[in-house]
Amino acid sequence: MGTVHAGEAPGPAPGAVVASAADGDPAGEGPRLGRPPLTERRKAATRLEIAREAVRLFADRGVAATTADDIAVAAGISQRTLWRYTSSKELCVRPLLSYALDFVTALMRSWPRDRPLAEAVAGTPSSLADTAAVPDAEALRDLVRLTRTEPGLRAVWLQVHHDAELVFAEVIAGRAGHGPDDLEPRVQATLLNGTLRIAVEQWAWSADPSPDTLTRTVHRALDIARSGLSD
Secondary structure, three states: OOOOOOOOOOOOOOOEEEHHHHHOOOOOOOOOOOOHHHHHHHHHHHHHHHHHHHHHHHHHHHHOOOHHHHHHHOOOOOHHOOOOOOOOHHHHHHHHHHHHHHHHHHHHHOOOOOOOOOHHOOOOOHHHHHOOOOOOOHHHHHHHOOOOOOOOHHHHHHHHHHHHHHHHHHHHHHHHOOOOOOHHHHHHHHHHHHHHHHHHHHOOOOOOOOHHHHHHHHHHHHHHHHHOOOO
């Protein structure tokens, strides 16, 4: 992932990529409950702009035909600056993928301990289901559709969800007095994470690209997940 083409400067070593909130990055890529400092907001805005331009170029040309310099020029930054935000051209898109998951993480962390997390999923105005109302819905849809044909982008999509799942398990375990490696929080985190991933994929591949359809699809998927397995 992230092959350097001729004429491109090499990016930083793997692991130097600026991570999302799910990875514990203090700058983060997604929303917070509470307003972050101005510097963090500027960094987040820059990441999102890079992601938007990368998706636009990938959708138009394909990943292989798009260079890091193309993305930097489109985003109005130098290639050197680009490498300060990411370690590969595929990872440029991560903020668009992690935005809603970071919101979910922040919401779960702040959800009152005297109220079950199930209430957050049940459809209240500030529920997890309403994280479907994310910005850049068109770019997100284009990106998720690209994950079907672009292995590098699919790897980023799955990695983002893997990282989020670990955090979901940690939060769920902390609220229930379990360890994050215990079976119960891991299964619950996997269920929530998989539900959100499949809902977004279902919407991205549907005939109706509207954000309202995304919201309805997330609500329906969460309802199915809550109902459990049936014969």
